[in-house]
Amino acid sequence: MSTAAGSDAPLLHVEELCVEFTIGSHRLRAVDDVSFDIGRGEIVGLVGESASGKSTLGLAIMRMVPGAGRVSAKSMKFVDQELYDLTAAELRHVRGNDLALIVQDALATMNPVITVGEQITQVMRDHGEKGGRSELRRRAVHTFREVRLSEPEETLGKFPHELSGGMQQRVAIAQGLVLGPLLIIADEPTTALDVTVQAQILALLRGIVDDRGTSIIFITHDLATVAEICDRVLVMYAGRIVEAGAVGDVFADPMHPYTRALLASLLPLDGEPPDVLTAIPGQPPQPDEWPTGCRFRPRCPLYQALGEPEACRTTDPLVDETVPHWAACHFVDER
Amino acid sequence: MLGYLVRRILVLIPLLFSLTVLLFFYIHAVPGDPIAGMLGPDSTPELIARLRHERGLDLPLWEQYWRWFAGLFRGDLGISLINGAPVTPIVINRIPATLQLTLCSLFLIVAIGFPLGFLAGKHQGSWIDRILSPTALLGLSTPAFWLGTLLILIFAVRLGWFPAGGYIPFSEDPIESLRRTLLPAFALGINLSPLLARLVRAATVELKREPFVIQASGRGLKPNTITRRYLLRNAVLPVLVIVGMQLGGLLGGQVIIEQLFSWPGVGRLLVEGAVQRDYLLVQSLILVVAVIYVLVNLAVDVLHASLDPRVKL
Numbered sequence: 001m002s003t004a005a006g007s008d009a010p011l012l013h014v015e016e017l018c019v020e021f022t023i024g025s026h027r028l029r030a031v032d033d034v035s036f037d038i039g040r041g042e043i044v045g046l047v048g049e050s051a052s053g054k055s056t057l058g059l060a061i062m063r064m065v066p067g068a069g070r071v072s073a074k075s076m077k078f079v080d081q082e083l084y085d086l087t088a089a090e091l092r093h094v095r096g097n098d099l100a101l102i103v104q105d106a107l108a109t110m111n112p113v114i115t116v117g118e119q120i121t122q123v124m125r126d127h128g129e130k131g132g133r134s135e136l137r138r139r140a141v142h143t144f145r146e147v148r149l150s151e152p153e154e155t156l157g158k159f160p161h162e163l164s165g166g167m168q169q170r171v172a173i174a175q176g177l178v179l180g181p182l183l184i185i186a187d188e189p190t191t192a193l194d195v196t197v198q199a200q201i202l203a204l205l206r207g208i209v210d211d212r213g214t215s216i217i218f219i220t221h222d223l224a225t226v227a228e229i230c231d232r233v234l235v236m237y238a239g240r241i242v243e244a245g246a247v248g249d250v251f252a253d254p255m256h257p258y259t260r261a262l263l264a265s266l267l268p269l270d271g272e273p274p275d276v277l278t279a280i281p282g283q284p285p286q287p288d289e290w291p292t293g294c295r296f297r298p299r300c301p302l303y304q305a306l307g308e309p310e311a312c313r314t315t316d317p318l319v320d321e322t323v324p325h326w327a328a329c330h331f332v333d334e335r
Numbered sequence: 336m337l338g339y340l341v342r343r344i345l346v347l348i349p350l351l352f353s354l355t356v357l358l359f360f361y362i363h364a365v366p367g368d369p370i371a372g373m374l375g376p377d378s379t380p381e382l383i384a385r386l387r388h389e390r391g392l393d394l395p396l397w398e399q400y401w402r403w404f405a406g407l408f409r410g411d412l413g414i415s416l417i418n419g420a421p422v423t424p425i426v427i428n429r430i431p432a433t434l435q436l437t438l439c440s441l442f443l444i445v446a447i448g449f450p451l452g453f454l455a456g457k458h459q460g461s462w463i464d465r466i467l468s469p470t471a472l473l474g475l476s477t478p479a480f481w482l483g484t485l486l487i488l489i490f491a492v493r494l495g496w497f498p499a500g501g502y503i504p505f506s507e508d509p510i511e512s513l514r515r516t517l518l519p520a521f522a523l524g525i526n527l528s529p530l531l532a533r534l535v536r537a538a539t540v541e542l543k544r545e546p547f548v549i550q551a552s553g554r555g556l557k558p559n560t561i562t563r564r565y566l567l568r569n570a571v572l573p574v575l576v577i578v579g580m581q582l583g584g585l586l587g588g589q590v591i592i593e594q595l596f597s598w599p600g601v602g603r604l605l606v607e608g609a610v611q612r613d614y615l616l617v618q619s620l621i622l623v624v625a626v627i628y629v630l631v632n633l634a635v636d637v638l639h640a641s642l643d644p645r646v647k648l
Contacts, residue, residue, distance in 0.1 A: 096555030109550035159644040
């Protein structure tokens with residue numbers, strides 16, 4: 001977008017976002033009253049278990065929540081436009097140009113019968129990029145090189161299934177990257193890859209942010225990955241953000257019992273592995289059965305330790321979201 | 336690709352060989368004697384025996400088979416038991432008409448079924464989608480012979496737009512030839528159009544849910560691009576599978592349709608041959624149909640591979 005607002009204004013401003021699915025007579029709130037900002041050139045980790053609503057949140061920003069889902073928000077401002085006020089044509093322009101989505105299964109997101117070269121040049125052509133076939137191909141090769149594909153020219157003529165998993169993800173990233181988006185939503189982009197390739201892709205994403213000033217929302221269940229590349233982290237639980245802060249602060253001083261439990265279940269990187277793995281007891285709740293009050297309560301060790309205080313059962317924890325590091329817990333000071 | 340073709344053709348050899356054996360003994364298991372049938376009730380046993388001997392029908396079955404089988408390699412399908420004429424030219428003369436009817440019918444099936452199915456699938460719940468299902472059922476449950484009669488009655492007899500039957504070689508008068516093919520091809524293929532339409536509809540509905548189609552709009556591709564290069568391009572693939580699968584029914588259906596439209600194809604000759612127990616003629620005709628079947632299937636597979644890079648030949 002050419003009309004950049006003041007540089008200290010957030011790139012993305014989300015306020016009171018809800019995503020609700022109606023299935024039969026059930027109404028499920030997958031994302032429930034979530035607010036946050038994404039600044040320019042930062043990588044924000046969005047961490048949570050399955051069914052915590054993190055992927056739905058990503059889709060809501062892309063306006064790609066499937067048909068049955070209803071999105072409501074007080075504000076979803078991207079640069080200076082309300083995303084949900086855009087017309088179909090404006091939205092098409094924003095997608096690809098300014099917003100890009102990268103998902104876990106890169107192969108499934110590519111047309112199986114068209115070469116990856118044609119697919120990436122198609123993105124450019126459909127966004128009105130000037131230049132003939134050779135010029136667009138040159139730009140595709142340039143982008144392939146940027147995502148560290150070892151043989152960019154040869155790769156152009158390949159079909160998606162002919163590439164390795166790591167190459168598929170690089171090509172998918174290149175497709176998202178080719179028009180220079182301002183914000184990339186990366187939903188578990190490395191989960192399906194083996195560890196060495198994972199590290200390369202993470203380094204690649206970090207490099208893109210450092211070189212281009214792009215922002216990334218990095219959706220993952222893996223705290224180790226967050227520690228590796230994110231600047232800030234939002235911890236999601238049962239459709240809500242329960243803790244937010246700079247990665248260093250959150251990891252050094254987790255304020256929410258859920259975050260503490262997550263960190264405790266990580267294996268130590270050095271020293272002896274523990275005899276017994278620490279796990280969070282119970283299952284994350286499903287969107288149609290969110291507990292009352294604090295949603296982590298049924299699994300919360302602090303709630304047990306404090307003798308099951310009534311506040312946890314009856315009221316949502318209030319938080320001051322203006323401070324850099326906060327958590328939605330009635331007993332933040334008891335940690 | 337070339338290696339694949341060679342392999343496929345090599346596989347055909349044992350296949351067609353087994354087919355000749357099966358065909359031969361199958362047709363000889365049918366009761367009735369061609370010579371006795373041809374000469375009628377007034378003939379004498381001596382005359383029947385003499386003719387049987389002339390036609391080689393008194394030889395052991397395996398020897399009769401061997402004579403026919405050996406002849407195949409010389410392109411000699413033997414002589415007709417009924418009129419003593421060589422079978423080979425008779426059969427060859429019938430192939431163009433049958434091939435033309437088959438291909439035109441295939442073309443009509445795809446030309447009608449594919450766009451309907453695609454539009455219904457793309458615009459799920461639209462009027463075209465809502466009328467497709469009942470129409471498809473109607474088409475599927477309409478017998479070809481009945482529809483053929485109806486078509487002749489309306490378009491040939493009542494309206495006089497098309498001739499009621501008869502075939503003109505394409506090389507003689509292409510336009511008139513195609514005009515005459517239209518009604519029989521339509522009658523033959525109309526059952527399969529709805530079947531194809533339904534399958535294409537299902538495939539298109541499925542495609543719309545595919546991550547790569549959803550992601551295409553997430554990348555901001557034009558709706559037109561998504562329709563053409565993502566939906567249409569991938570919806571073509573099931574068509575080939577159906578064509579390969581339904582070809583047998585199409586070739587079988589010709590027996591009736593050719594009869595109805597006085598179409599001088601393989602099917603009609605087959606009926607005549609079967610009625611007269613003209614073993615050599617029937618064997619040879621079925622063999623020709625089988626060869627057409629496997630060759631068209633081979634062509635379909637090659638086409639499939641050229642359209643879908645995931646298919647390795």
